Amino acid sequence: MPDPGEAITIPAATKCMVCHRTIKADSPAIKELSAYAAQKRSVPWIRVFELPSWVVFSHKTHLDVGTKCEECHGPVAERDRLSQDIDLSMRGCMDCHRAKKATLDCAACHELKN
Numbered sequence: 001m002p003d004p005g006e007a008i009t010i011p012a013a014t015k016c017m018v019c020h021r022t023i024k025a026d027s028p029a030i031k032e033l034s035a036y037a038a039q040k041r042s043v044p045w046i047r048v049f050e051l052p053s054w055v056v057f058s059h060k061t062h063l064d065v066g067t068k069c070e071e072c073h074g075p076v077a078e079r080d081r082l083s084q085d086i087d088l089s090m091r092g093c094m095d096c097h098r099a100k101k102a103t104l105d106c107a108a109c110h111e112l113k114n
Helices: 011-019 028-038 059-064 067-075 090-099
Strands: none
Touching: 011 028
16 A cells, blocks of 8 residues: 555555454454455455546545545444445535535646646
C-alpha cells in the first residue's frame, strides 16, 4: 500500500493484520487473511467499487485534512468483509464536502478539458 499516496490500493494482508491480530481473529475470513499475511502472499481481493474515469480522487488529500478511513469505509477493523458503505455519487461527495466545509470547485474532483 502506498504511504499513503495519491491512489491507495488494496492493502497487503499484513496491513490488515495490524488490527485483526486481536479483532475478530477467530472468524474464518480473518483466519484466511492471517494465512495470506503469514505466507507474505497477496490476497485475491474482489473490488467492490470503482470510481468513473472522469472522477479524480486522492486518498492523500483526504488523509492530509484528517479524514479517517472509517468515515468512508465503515468500521473496517470490526469486519470480515468490506462493502460500499456510503453514497459515492456526486451528490454524496458534495454533501460530505459541504458538511466538512471542503472545496466545491469542480476542478478539485474532475479533470477539466480546455
